[in-house]
Amino acid sequence: MFTHTGPDEKDAIARRQLIADQLAFCLKSRSPAGNASEVLGSQPRSLVNRILEFLTEHSYFVIENRDQVSNPSPPVAEKTRDSLRTRLTSCLSHILSRWPDPASFAYQVAETIRKNAIVESSHSTLDTSGPIGGNIANTWRLLDGVHRKTGKEPGNASFFTAFELLCSLTIWQVYNGDADAVSMLDELQSCYDLMINPSDGSKQHWAEVLIEVILSFIAKPSQLFRRLALQVFEIFAPEINSNGLSSMIKVLETKENLSGQDEMFEADDEDQSPSDVESDAASDVEEVEMAEANGVKHLSDDEAGSEAASEGAEDTDSGEEDDNNEELAEFDRKLAQALNTKPIDASANPNEDGPSSSDEDMDDEQMEALDAHIATIFRERKKAVSQKSQKKDAKETIVNFKCRVLEILDLFVKKRHSDLLTLELLLPLLTCIRTTTSSLVSNKASNLMREYSRLCKSKSLPPLPSKTSKKTTIRLLKAVHAEAALEASNAHSAACSQASLILVKILVAAGRENLGKVMKVYAKTMGTMLVDPECRVKMGFFTDWLNWCSTARPLPVPRGR
Numbered sequence: 001m002f003t004h005t006g007p008d009e010k011d012a013i014a015r016r017q018l019i020a021d022q023l024a025f026c027l028k029s030r031s032p033a034g035n036a037s038e039v040l041g042s043q044p045r046s047l048v049n050r051i052l053e054f055l056t057e058h059s060y061f062v063i064e065n066r067d068q069v070s071n072p073s074p075p076v077a078e079k080t081r082d083s084l085r086t087r088l089t090s091c092l093s094h095i096l097s098r099w100p101d102p103a104s105f106a107y108q109v110a111e112t113i114r115k116n117a118i119v120e121s122s123h124s125t126l127d128t129s130g131p132i133g134g135n136i137a138n139t140w141r142l143l144d145g146v147h148r149k150t151g152k153e154p155g156n157a158s159f160f161t162a163f164e165l166l167c168s169l170t171i172w173q174v175y176n177g178d179a180d181a182v183s184m185l186d187e188l189q190s191c192y193d194l195m196i197n198p199s200d201g202s203k204q205h206w207a208e209v210l211i212e213v214i215l216s217f218i219a220k221p222s223q224l225f226r227r228l229a230l231q232v233f234e235i236f237a238p239e240i241n242s243n244g245l246s247s248m249i250k251v252l253e254t255k256e257n258l259s260g261q262d263e264m265f266e267a268d269d270e271d272q273s274p275s276d277v278e279s280d281a282a283s284d285v286e287e288v289e290m291a292e293a294n295g296v297k298h299l300s301d302d303e304a305g306s307e308a309a310s311e312g313a314e315d316t317d318s319g320e321e322d323d324n325n326e327e328l329a330e331f332d333r334k335l336a337q338a339l340n341t342k343p344i345d346a347s348a349n350p351n352e353d354g355p356s357s358s359d360e361d362m363d364d365e366q367m368e369a370l371d372a373h374i375a376t377i378f379r380e381r382k383k384a385v386s387q388k389s390q391k392k393d394a395k396e397t398i399v400n401f402k403c404r405v406l407e408i409l410d411l412f413v414k415k416r417h418s419d420l421l422t423l424e425l426l427l428p429l430l431t432c433i434r435t436t437t438s439s440l441v442s443n444k445a446s447n448l449m450r451e452y453s454r455l456c457k458s459k460s461l462p463p464l465p466s467k468t469s470k471k472t473t474i475r476l477l478k479a480v481h482a483e484a485a486l487e488a489s490n491a492h493s494a495a496c497s498q499a500s501l502i503l504v505k506i507l508v509a510a511g512r513e514n515l516g517k518v519m520k521v522y523a524k525t526m527g528t529m530l531v532d533p534e535c536r537v538k539m540g541f542f543t544d545w546l547n548w549c550s551t552a553r554p555l556p557v558p559r560g561r
Contacts, residue, residue, distance in 0.1 A: 009074050016080045020055070024087040027051045028094050048099075049108050052091065056112040059084040060175045061122040081125065085176065092169070093224035096231065103161045106168035107147065113175055114140060126175050135185045136174060142189055143167045162235040163192065166213065169228060180216060187213050204243075210236055211244040215251070218404040219265070226404055233408050237415040245412070245424055251405045252432040252445075254398055261394040264401070399438045406444040413448060417455040420462045420469065423506075425452070426499045427479055433495050434488040446491045453498040456505055464510035474517055477503040481525045487536040497544040504545075508552065 030044040057063070059081055092109070096102045116122045128136060146167060150160040167188055173181035187209055194206035214233055217225040254260040409425065416422045432445045464470045477500060484496035507514040522545055529535045 012074050013077050013080055017083050020084050020087045023051050024091055027091050032099050052109055053112045055084050055088040056109050057116055059088055060125055061116045063122050096227040103165035106165050110168040110171050132182055135182055139185045158235050162232045184213055205241050207239040208243045211247045219401055234411050237412050248405050249428045252428050256395045256398045256437050258394045260398050402441045403444055410448050413452045418460045418462050430483045430495055433492045446495050449495040449498050453502055456502050461506050461509045477521055484537050484541055485535045493538040497541045501548055
């Protein structure tokens with residue numbers, strides 16, 4: 001049905017589009033039953049692999065010089081390939097979220113690419129004759145080594161499985177035409193070498209390189225790569241060190257404007273192509289349609305946060321609307337001045353006569369000068385609109401990036417809340433809540449702090465093994481109190497209180513003698529609030545402290561009879 005659709009090219013495109021849709025629907029309707037080992041030999045898995053192989057082969061390779069049955073007639077159009085790639089992306093995203101062993105399916109896609117790349121009956125739509133070919137060849141060797149270790153080292157199976165998933169999907173992304181993915185192949189090779197040979201003299205830990213790869217994935221507006229990053233990070237979270245954590249904190253500190261975007265992303269990087277954006281959007285739409293077809297309303301994580309985002313966006317939208325009205329009024333004034341007419345006024349009487357100019361009153365030179373002047377006004381207006389659009393797009397890019405980093409940090413807190421390293425997140429989270437212009441980012445950061453506070457219970461508090469660690473924690477407590485003194489929102493104040501009490505719990509758990517030092521910090525903050533009008537600490541900050549004191553004081557010893 002796909003290879004021989006009749007001589008008409010338009011009809012062939014429509015038929016093949018329908019087939020691609022049906023294959024994607026068929027794959028998503030197959031779900032694993034039982035655990036991963038039970039699924040390995042089951043029929044649903046075999047069918048999923050066949051669909052993935054078919055979509056991959058016809059998305060990235062031109063099939064020719066095979067038998068008459070296998071050669072597509074007419075040849076597969078580029079529009080059809082784009083549609084197949086969209087469906088393949090959607091299918092992989094579905095597998096990442098629903099199947100217990102997505103790495104094996106990603107490996108199947110990579111193997112299909114390799115198999116078709118070496119046979120004469122098909123040639124790739126990607127030009128691999130240059131340096132990119134060498135990068136891909138090195139990654140094939142890397143993928144083979146990782147795949148072998150997945151079965152031979154059960155203790156590290158999850159590590160190698162996650163790495164196999166990364167390598168497979170990065171190769172696939174190279175064939176999608178992503179220029180960034182080529183450099184990511186080198187980073188994966190470097191990361192793997194450092195992981196296998198940690199004592200090779202390199203000052204960089206392999207987890208630091210891995211974090212950069214993960215950040216490269218979540219910077220892309222795709223649900224597939226967001227899910228990939230979350231799955232991989234959850235496995236490698238125990239290995240993240242201070243430098244890796246700093247890379248994620250740097251994203252939270254980025255300004256939500258054009259300068260921040262230029263700082264975060266290389267200025268000479270090409271923007272994502274419209275086809276990629278359309279592919280990602282189509283992937284998410286398909287998931288919603290599939291869920292609704294089964295009678296379940298499926299809400300993606302991004303959509304789940306859209307309501308919170310819209311609340312904060314209302315004020316911004318109203319401000320932008322005011323700015324638009326002012327700009328339009330200025331544009332109308334300049335245009336009216338050039339034409340010697342009255343500016344447009346909706347409340348004015350349309351029948352009222354006003355000053356006007358007539359073409360008959362102008363000679364040719366005056367008309368040419370007027371045309372040039374009007375053209376300049378319209379160019380300025382177009383430039384202003386373009387700059388405003390760029391600013392808006394830059395803000396959305398950074399906000400989305402921050403939200404995804406916060407999702408990863410949420411995993412980090414859940415895995416490492418009993419580690420002193422996690423305390424490095426406190427001040428950056430508080431600063432992010434105070435400085436962000438997005439309510440969605442503020443809400444996510446506030447929720448993360450609340451979750452951290454909830455997890456810090458007596459049995460899971462990190463120890464303070466030395467006097468140095470105790471002094472460092474006291475200094476951090478003072479810095480949190482200084483942050484609480486800044487003018488900010490109620491959410492910021494609540495987060496400051498939670499961060500402060502996290503540190504209080506850790507210090508008191510390390511020794512009751514630290515309680516006196518903690519009391520001095522709170523007393524100094526309260527004294528500053530009473531005498532310094534610039535100190536904006538809210539009363540709830542001290543109320544939370546007193547509530548904790550009421551639960552932390554030792555119980556009275558009952559008197560004997």
